[in-house]
Amino acid sequence: MTLVVEGTSIEVDDEGYLVSLSDWSETVAEAIAHSEQLELTPEHWAVLNVIRDFYQTFEHAPAMRPFVKAVGQALGADKGKSIYLMTLFPGSPAKLAAKIAGLPKPTNCL
Amino acid sequence: MALHTLNQPPGNIECLKRCLSALSEGDALLLIEDGVLASLPAYAAHYDQIKVNISLYALQADLAARGLNDLKDNRFIVVDDGGFVDLACEHDKVVSWY
Amino acid sequence: MPDKKKVLIINRRAPYGRSNARDSLDVALTCGVFEMPISILFADDGVFQLIGNHQAGDIGQKNLSANLAALPMYDIDQLFVCTESLNTHGLTFDSLEHSATQLDQTAIQxxxxxxxxxxTF
Known part of the structure; x- marks a missing residue:
């Protein structure tokens, strides 16, 4: 599968995750979000930066529990809640945020 | 002259001992995979006991993967994959200890 | 809901040469997702997993050390290391990247x- 961003074709897997993580850019993130019927707000971006930092540090995309914890540590306890992340990234926040952030699909994630 | 390769971690100390006892004058020993852990100074005594002149090598990528670059015994010469090939070519046989 | 079972994972293998260390971590993280109480003991060659500064890209593997660092994020903080194994391998407690409580044989029992x-892995 491919995703076309500003005339460039980018390869994604069957579920929409980037095949090559180096293809990611903020524009690509917006395109992935758009394909998921999401418009990215500053609140989304704050969380996306947290999940990208997590990946840099720990070299894997987090499951929901550590994702919530990481957001809480970085953005404050009021943001480190499943319900908050569910409003930003409906359905499965850890998977959806990872996808938009250009990370692999989280393993160990239910 | 033979190149001996060892890929077993120190937990399998019998493999290291068997390998070291089989070395002849002029042979080379190259530690690869988990075998590079046997380059830690804790195992120096095993190499001290070798009666013949041999050369000791350890594979660079395997050392780096396990965080051993600064921990290994200095007697080990670090080689990359190309160096591994060179060693294999320079010796008339390769003996694998695994 | 009945009390969750307490799980102890014993790591006895060196990282990378076999898949044991990776498999063990997968089990630990999965148990963590289920909020099961997990303890991890590193013994024998398993203590080599606690050495830091891994650069595993050149052997085509993921950096186990970085993944281990994430354990606290999964609320897994009961880490133990066998003192005798550290001594055998000439490793000092201070040389380890990941901190773990040292245990002697009696404490391991x-x-x-x-x-x-x-x-056991």
Whole structure:
């Protein structure tokens, strides 16, 4: 599968995750979000930066529990809640945020 | 002259001992995979006991993967994959200890 | 809901040469997702997993050390290391990247007794 961003074709897997993580850019993130019927707000971006930092540090995309914890540590306890992340990234926040952030699909994630 | 390769971690100390006892004058020993852990100074005594002149090598990528670059015994010469090939070519046989 | 079983994972293998260390971590993280109480003991060649500064890209593997660093994020903080194994391999407690409580043989026996399920890797 491919995703076309500003005339460039980018390869994604069957579920929409980037095949090559180096293809990611903020524009690509917006395109992935758009394909998921999401418009990215500053609140989304704050969380996306947290999940990208997590990946840099720990070299894997987090499951929901550590994702919530990481957001809480970085953005404050009021943001480190499943319900908050569910409003930003409906359905499965850890998977959806990872996808938009250009990370692999989280393993160990239910 | 033979190149001996060892890929077993120190937990399998019998493999290291068997390998070291089989070395002849002029042979080379190259530690690869988990075998590079046997380059830690804790195992120096095993190499001290070798009666013949041999050369000791350890594979660079395997050392780096396990965080051993600064921990290994200095007697080990670090080689990359190309160096591994060179060693294999320079010796008339390769003996694998695994 | 009945009390969750306490799980002890015993790591006895060196990282990378075999898949044991990776498999063990997958089990630990999965148990963490289920909020099961997990303890991890590193013994024998398993203590080599606690050495830091891994650069595993050149052997085509993921950096186990970075993944281990994430354990606290999964609320897994009961980490133990066998003192005798550290001594055998000439490793000092200070040389380890990941901190773990040192246990002697008697304490390890007690640790096993204190858990409902013990998985060895």
């Amino acid at each position: 007690q640790l096993i007794q204190d858990h409902d399920v013990v998985l």
